[in-house]
Amino acid sequence: MNLSEVVGTFFQAHLPVLPVLLPLFTAAALLLMGDGGGQANHGGSLLRRRRMVSLTSVIFGALLAWRLMLEAAGGTLTVYPLGAWPAPFGIVLVVDRLSALMLALTWTIAVPVLWYATGGWDAHGRHFHALFHFQLMGLSGAFVTGDLFNLFVFFEVLLIASYVLLVHGQGRARFRAGLHFVVLNLAASALFLVGLAVIYGVTGTLNMADLALRVGKLGAQEAVLLKAGALILLVVFGLKAAIVPLYLWLPGTYAAACAPVAALFAIMTKVGVYSIIRVHAVILDNGAGHAALAAEPWLLPVALVTIALGVLGALAAHTLARLVSYLTVASVGTILAGVGLFTPQAMSAALYYMVHSTLVMAALFLLVELVASQRGDAEDRLQPAAPVAQPVLLGLMTLLGAASAAGLPPLPGFMGKLMILESSAPAPAQAWVWTVVLLGGFLTLIGLARAGSILFWSVLAQDSQSSRAGGSTKLTLATLSLLGLSLVLAVAASPMKRYTDAAASQLADHASYARAVLGPLGGESAQTTRRYQGGEGEVVLPGKGGSP
């Protein structure tokens, strides 16, 4: 075997863990390179080198993520046991279609966002690039892990990076929003642990595949506890995803963050959605016995109210950043409305819409800053001000983003919403879904039209000295590429829909998931601390001196 073969085999064998390790090592290398004591000068050679390392790594990461997605598209479930410990005992990383899709989405957004950040934001504080990569590590880890406790750990990784990224650039408003964000998330982490502990206490496992096998065998008594634990997790994930009573932190936080950070945060709400899918739509689906569909009475109504309040917030917003933040809330509501229908068709539609809305929201967050930087002192406040320097370009970009966010044909937002509406046909709540989603789209359109006409048309003529400060080609191109990606999604709607269809049916197929993850040693044949039928957990010794 020659060297390239060895490297090839090694690469193939460790592919699932690479999206986690690559940002970790990149971040460590960036920390070692230092940032010149925070005295970043814009043209410094150190800054240039850091940008190069950072961008190269993120592009490589995107290639890895796409490679994983192409592999997963064929239906392979890649299981990577960390430390080679077999599944119910050790922690496994599992790449199925959903995980690979989320990975590819994360890294695809990361490339233009980081490119945008190299346009100046990365020099406005310390260690931006290292933190960006730590955040990517947390995101990738959360998407590939097959263990609930490991999910908690990666949540913490991505959160602690996001705490610092949020106050990047500093300033009073950021610290204020930052403190709220951190305290809320720490409280949520405590709840996360409570939920996990309850689930472990009842079932004796935190491995997702093992859990899916065990929940169906619980008696009615234990199932109540399990439901309580799962609903506590729904609260935690709901806080991350920003669903109705728990979304109040989002508009202030996202509006305070600097543009590339806000754009990256667009994927953070989707971590919450992803976790809700994993726990409530997969582990606790129809086959979960007494605890089946624990979230069903809650998820759909809450999602519809989220759409309504998000859209109303967008109508009332007085800055463009808050408007986009509220639209993010509304889009999460739309996704969860699809998830909350609990059918594979609706799940597929929700996944399609999630990919689209994440791309559009990230692009809109970048666009907010482009527009704001050309409006002088008015920034992104929705009031008449000096005309922007590039009204045609920015106006068209806003129009494109707005039309896509509102769901006008033939843009992908329209298709996503249409799929969700179609898939709600057999549900008893169909009328509600149609009313709220369609009215929500209409009101979004009004809100965005109002914002657009104020921003671009009601200009103050006397002050024609508009600034082009933010109009650098790099920033515009980075934003355009994100908008372009969402357009690609409209062109590639058919393969994308096939992929999400397959992802949804793969999620429903517990048997092959369990077979792939647990293998012959796991499942019923594993000697774990608690027996499969639940009941009072007595630790059973493995008989006659059984070695591990």
Add this chain to the structure above:
Amino acid sequence: MEFLVASGIGVVSATGIYLLLRGRTWPVVLGLSLLGYAVNVFIFAMGRLWQDAAPILSTHGRVADPLPQALVLTAIVIGFATTGFVIELALRSRHETDTDHVDGHEPASSDGPHGSGSP
């Protein structure tokens, strides 16, 4: 023992939640720490309460569930790091806004209708 542990967890988390809802950053940080302690003991208790049992697999004697102990160790480490971070952030915020109120301004000296519930 069950009663003692359960009520202990309850009292500590109630105290933690009370402090968490205060308006100054220091009580909030203390509240988060207390809540963390309560949660850690809770995780520990979810492996059931054992007396006289080793947390490692052995061929004789009873064995306590070792997994919650590993989980709690991870939770402690993460909780320690985040507490350190939130203290630093609170100090920095105090520096930046000249007040240790969590909203970044004194409620009395506000120049408008800053209700605690309004955005």
